[in-house]
Every structure is written in structure tokens, then in C-alpha cells.
Amino acid sequence: MKGKLYLIPTTLGDTSINQVIPQDIQELIPTIKHFIVENIRTARRYLKKVNSSINIDELRFYELNKHSSPSEISGYLNAIKDFDIGIISEAGCPGVADPGADVVKLAHEKNIQVVPLVGPSSILMSLMASGFNGQNFAFNGYLPIKANERAKKIKQLDSRSLSENQTQIFIEAPYRNNKLVEDLIANCSGGTKLCIAVDITMESEFIKTLPVKAWKGMDIDLHKKPAIFLLHREK
Template sequence: MKGKLFLIPTTLGDTEIDQVIPNQILQLIPDIKHFIVENIRTTRRYLKKVNQDINIDDLTFYELNKRTSPKDISTYLDAITDNDMGIISEAGCPGVADPGADVVKIAHTKNIEVVPLVGPSSLLLSLMASGFNGQNFAFNGYLPIPSDERSKKIKHLDHRSLSEGQTQMFIETPFRNMKMLEDLLQNCSPATKLCIAADITLESEYIKTMSIQAWKNNLPELHKRPAIFLIHRDK
């Protein structure tokens, strides 16, 4: 019987596992011996936190990153002929803003059953907490790095939010968060609402929504903190 491909969530940081990962997933993980992962070292640590009795040396890991070719990914799935397999992202849910999506795409072409498992998604949690439109939203990933291109993109997203009522979401490398915030304050309309969601599910969690104008006098410290930025502008 062909195995299944399980999309296994992990924590978004140093949160206690039993606070964000359902017990049924914690019971499932020890039965899986083949894992496609973004980072082998962090996955090993995660699995040991899940269950100290897991023998890491008995497991097979296939590393997946932006340099992994589609050909290699396809061979990773060969093991599923006789075994269940799991995909584990570096943080949160695999397949969402994550290279695991490439594995899932190939799995469908091979008629492999894909099983998504419940866990923390920083994108959905930030959208839930923003107070913005949750029926029409777009995740834009990383915005351009060059200042002129970024400014143009921010203005475009701000206008799109106004014209379509669409919540615009994006992320930044944590050490560039403050520059992102500066660019948002300079390029969005003062009336645009900005939600900043940082360190989601951690003890240091910070989620706040205010107008661009209000943010100018209340800048949070976001340096090296995983954060998601959301903007929405009412008509």
C-alpha cells in the first residue's frame, strides 16, 4: 500500500510544543521514519522535543531548500512507496510561503495522498488578529529590496487595498524590519491602517493595529523579531 505525505506543523519559535501542536500529531510523528525538511539540524531538535524516545539515527532526512531541484524532489518521494513521509518546515505550517509546496505539487502528480495537519500559521494568526478584511486578502511575500522599487510596490499595495478592499500582507528579513516600517510610514496614506504582528505565539508576542499617522509616534522595536506586516485602507 502506498504511503501518505503528512504536512507536519512545527512551532513558530520557543513556544512549548503542547501549547500549539495538537496531541494527535505528537502521537503520529514517532511512527514516521522519512522526513523532507528545510533544515535537518532544527528538525532533529524538534523531533526530540516531541518525543525523547525517538531514535534520530533510525530516521531518513531529505533536505529541501531553494537550491533543491525538482528532479531531486521527485526522487525524495520514491520512499513513499512503502512508507508514510512527513514534510517539516523551519517554522509553522509547511507548504505556505515555504518550499514544501514544491513537494506537494509533485505528490499530486504521482497520485500520493496529501494530509495537511493542524498547527500554527503566522499568516492566518496575524490576519485573524488584525481586524482587517479576512475574505479578500493577498500575501505578497518579500517586497523588493531597492528603495525605489520598494516604495513603488508599497504605494501599489496601498492603492490596491483601497480600490479592492483587499488586505495586503508581506514579510521582511527580521534584521530589516525597522527599514520596512520606515518605508511604510513614508509611502502609505496617513489614513491607511497598519497591523504589525511580531513573535506570534511567543511570550513576547506583539500585535497592534493603528493608522499610519498614529504609528509615526509609536514605533515598536522589531529588530531581529519575526514579523508580519498587514495594511488595509477603507474607502
């Protein structure tokens, strides 16, 4: 019988497994012996955290990253003829802002059953906590790095939020967070609401929504912290 492709959620940081991963998923994970992962070392550590009795040496890992070719990805799914396979990303839910989406796409083409499992998504959790429009929103991934292109994109998102009543969500490499906040303050309308969500589900969690003009001058250090940024401009 053909196996299934399970999309296995992970913690968003140093969070208790029991806090964010349902018990039935904790019981399912040890039954899977083949895993497609972004990083083998962190995947092994996560699996042992889920269940310390898991024998890592009995498992087969296939590494997935931006350098993985379509032929390699296709080969990773060959084992599913006989076994279930799990996808594990570095944090949160596989397939969302994650290279696992390429595997899922191919699985559908091969008529393989895809099973998403419940777990934490920083994108949805930040939207839930922002107070912004949850019926019309867009996840924009990373903004451009070049200053002029980034400024143009921010202004476009600000304008689009106003014209379409749409929440704009995006992320940044953690070491560029502080610069992004500066750019948002410089390029957004002062009345636009900005929500910054940091370290979601962790003890250091910080989620705050304020007008852009109110963020100006605030002493906030986001350097190297996992963060989600949301904009919403009302008429």
C-alpha cells in the same frame, strides 16, 4: 500500499509543543521515519521536543532548500512507495511561503495522498488578530529590496487595498524589519491601517493595529524578530 505525504506543522518559536500542536499529531509524528526538511539539525531538535523517546538515528532525512533540483525532489518521494513521509519547515505550516510547496505539487502529480496537519500559521493568525477584512486578502510574500521598487510596490498595495477592500499581507527578512516600517510610513496614506504582528504564540507576542500616521515616531524595535505586516485602507 503507497504511503502518504504528511505536512507537519512546527512551533513558530520557543513555544510549548502542547500549546500549538494537537495531541493526535504528537502521537502520529513518531510513527513516521522519513522526513523532507529545510534544515536537518533543527528538524531533529524539533522531533525530540515533540517526543524525547524518538530515536533520531533510525530516521532518514532529505534536505530541501532553494538549491534542490526537481530531480532530487522527485527522488525524495521514492520512499513513499513503502513508507509515509513527513515535510517539516523551519517554522509554522509547510507549503505556505515555504519550499515544501514544490514537494506537494509533485506529490499530486504522482497521485500521492497529501495530508495537511493542524498547526500554527503566522499569516492566518495575524490576519485573525488584525481587525482587517478576512474575506478578501492577499499574501504578497517579500516586498522588493531596491528602494524605488519597494516604494512603488507599497503604494500599489495601499491603492489596491482601497479599491478592492482587500487586506494586504507581507513579510520581511527580520534584520530589515525596522527599515520596512520606515518605508511603510513614508509611502502609505496616513489613514491606512497598519497591523504589525511579532513573535506570534510566544511570551513576547506583540500585535497592534494603528493608522500609519500613528506609527510615526513610535519607539518600536523589530530588528531580527519574526514579524508579519498587514495593510488595510478603507474608503
